[in-house]
Amino acid sequence: MTAEQDASHNEQEHAVNIMNVDYSTKIPNNVNLSEDRQVLKALEGWHPGYIDWWNDMGPDGFQQSLVYLRTAYSVDPRGWAKFDYVKMPDYRWGILLAPQEENRVIPFGENFGQPAWQEVPGEHRATLRRLIVIQGDTEPASVEQQRYLGKTAPSLYDLRNLFQVNVEEGRHLWAMVYLLQKYFGRDGREEADELLRRRSGDADSPRMLGAFNEATPDWLSFFMFTYFTDRDGKMQLHSLAQSGFDPLSRTCRFMLTEEAHHMFVGETGISRVVQRTCEAMKAAGIGDPNDVAKVRALGVIDLPTIQKKLNLHYSLSLDLFGSEVSTNAANAFNAGIKGRYKETAIDDDHRLQNATYPVLKLIDGKITKVNEPALTALNMRLRDDYTQDCAKGMLRWNKIIALAGYDIRLELPNVAFHRQIGEFRDVRATPDGVLIDDATWNKRRNEWLPSSDDGDFIASLMTPVTETGVYASWISPPKVGIDNKPGDFEYVKIET
Numbered sequence: 001m002t003a004e005q006d007a008s009h010n011e012q013e014h015a016v017n018i019m020n021v022d023y024s025t026k027i028p029n030n031v032n033l034s035e036d037r038q039v040l041k042a043l044e045g046w047h048p049g050y051i052d053w054w055n056d057m058g059p060d061g062f063q064q065s066l067v068y069l070r071t072a073y074s075v076d077p078r079g080w081a082k083f084d085y086v087k088m089p090d091y092r093w094g095i096l097l098a099p100q101e102e103n104r105v106i107p108f109g110e111n112f113g114q115p116a117w118q119e120v121p122g123e124h125r126a127t128l129r130r131l132i133v134i135q136g137d138t139e140p141a142s143v144e145q146q147r148y149l150g151k152t153a154p155s156l157y158d159l160r161n162l163f164q165v166n167v168e169e170g171r172h173l174w175a176m177v178y179l180l181q182k183y184f185g186r187d188g189r190e191e192a193d194e195l196l197r198r199r200s201g202d203a204d205s206p207r208m209l210g211a212f213n214e215a216t217p218d219w220l221s222f223f224m225f226t227y228f229t230d231r232d233g234k235m236q237l238h239s240l241a242q243s244g245f246d247p248l249s250r251t252c253r254f255m256l257t258e259e260a261h262h263m264f265v266g267e268t269g270i271s272r273v274v275q276r277t278c279e280a281m282k283a284a285g286i287g288d289p290n291d292v293a294k295v296r297a298l299g300v301i302d303l304p305t306i307q308k309k310l311n312l313h314y315s316l317s318l319d320l321f322g323s324e325v326s327t328n329a330a331n332a333f334n335a336g337i338k339g340r341y342k343e344t345a346i347d348d349d350h351r352l353q354n355a356t357y358p359v360l361k362l363i364d365g366k367i368t369k370v371n372e373p374a375l376t377a378l379n380m381r382l383r384d385d386y387t388q389d390c391a392k393g394m395l396r397w398n399k400i401i402a403l404a405g406y407d408i409r410l411e412l413p414n415v416a417f418h419r420q421i422g423e424f425r426d427v428r429a430t431p432d433g434v435l436i437d438d439a440t441w442n443k444r445r446n447e448w449l450p451s452s453d454d455g456d457f458i459a460s461l462m463t464p465v466t467e468t469g470v471y472a473s474w475i476s477p478p479k480v481g482i483d484n485k486p487g488d489f490e491y492v493k494i495e496t
């Protein structure tokens with residue numbers, strides 16, 4: 001081999017190493033952990049606590065079941081996962097970063113065009129740590145929220161999808177913990193321990209964000225959660241994927257590859273529920289989809305109740321974007337830490353010093369659009385991008401309803417509806433955005449949000465189905481199997 005050939009050979013090998021995951025270490029990774037002794041030691045020290053957390057707070061039951069799961073073996077988006085039966089506690093949670101882009105520059109803010117940082121700049125340390133911890137906290141939270149759903153899965157296919165989402169949220173926790181332990185020294189290690197200590201819904205040490213302390217009591221909630229709340233995650237990851245802190249950017253880019261499946265589970269889950277309801281109504285000759293009692297007697301979930309669940313999960317998820325006008329958001333952007341959704345595809349100066357953005361505000365009791373400095377309105381902008389992304393599901397679901405010949409539509413409620421954070425937190429509004437007083441809200445609340453009766457009805461349908469290829473009465477089978485498996489494939493071997 002000539003020197004030149006040798007160099008190019010080494011380069012190739014290096015490229016392959018970054019793409020492929022090293023499974024020879026206890027902690028699978030593509031960040032060369034075996035040569036990063038200190039971080040490896042810190043992660044190995046954290047590992048037993050993680051396993052304890054998984055056993056205590058991960059899926060209840062099923063820990064000995066064989067689940068047909070995908071595991072990442074590469075970070076090449078064209079082919080990165082392989083499928084096999086795995087017991088969940090044996091899942092290889094790994095640390096996977098998208099390949100480093102050569103000569104990447106910071107794509108926004110005051111440092112626009114400067115080389116991306118490979119280490120944490122001292123002046124941004126606190127902000128970066130806070131953002132990583134907040135993102136990290138949501139990952140185990142959702143596993144905790146979904147902990148009991150396995151017991152009532154409508155099919156083995158759905159059971160498997162739940163567990164896939166759960167193990168990957170576990171991996172996302174690893175992803176954030178790696179960043180904390182590698183780049184934030186002792187504070188980072190302390191934060192990593194705290195991530196295992198907080199618990200969703202716990203009175204004394206809850207998770208950090210509201211929606212991640214809510215219950216996910218049934219499978220319709222699970223589908224709504226993966227559609228709406230995981231989608232907030234998608235938006236946050238997209239803006240962090242723009243970060244000038246390159247390791248964070250690379251981490252988030254790979255997480256987005258996995259996240260797509262979580263939203264698929266939500267979108268198709270709701271589609272299948274809507275589909276089944278429409279088919280059952282049609283077969284029974286029901287003309288009015290608002291005749292809740294008649295529809296429920298068929299053992300399917302009526303569309304008005306689906307709308308109420310949607311109202312709940314969408315409004316809870318909007319709160320995750322924080323205040324519409326926020327100096328924290330402006331600072332993080334200026335600093336080059338957190339960008340906008342698809343920042344590099346936006347055609348402007350990426351500095352926003354003189355730009356404005358329309359923000360919905362409450363002025364003299366009216367919902368009014370006001371131009372604010374674009375920098376402080378970044379949360380609002382991200383929330384708008386989120387709303388647009390959410391609206392795609394409505395189109396799909398409404399198409400199913402229209403095809404079945406029903407004149408009813410699922411709709412996103414107004415941003416002022418049922419809010420606890422931001423401009424509208426102190427007012428009451430209908431899903432159409434009409435401001436109302438407390439008395440009217442109390443009287444009509446159950447028309448817009450799930451009541452305890454609605455919850456009881458849905459709970460009454462949640463009986464597990466564990467036979468291969470069979471689905472509960474209230475949900476249609478999927479159009480295609482996972483990994484192209486046939487309809488009767490045994491996605492979970494419950495007893496082994």
Ligand SMILES: [Fe+2]
Pocket residue numbers: 139168169172233259
């Ligand atoms: Fe996640």
Ligand SMILES: [Fe+2]
Pocket residue numbers: 169230233259262
């Ligand atoms: Fe997710």
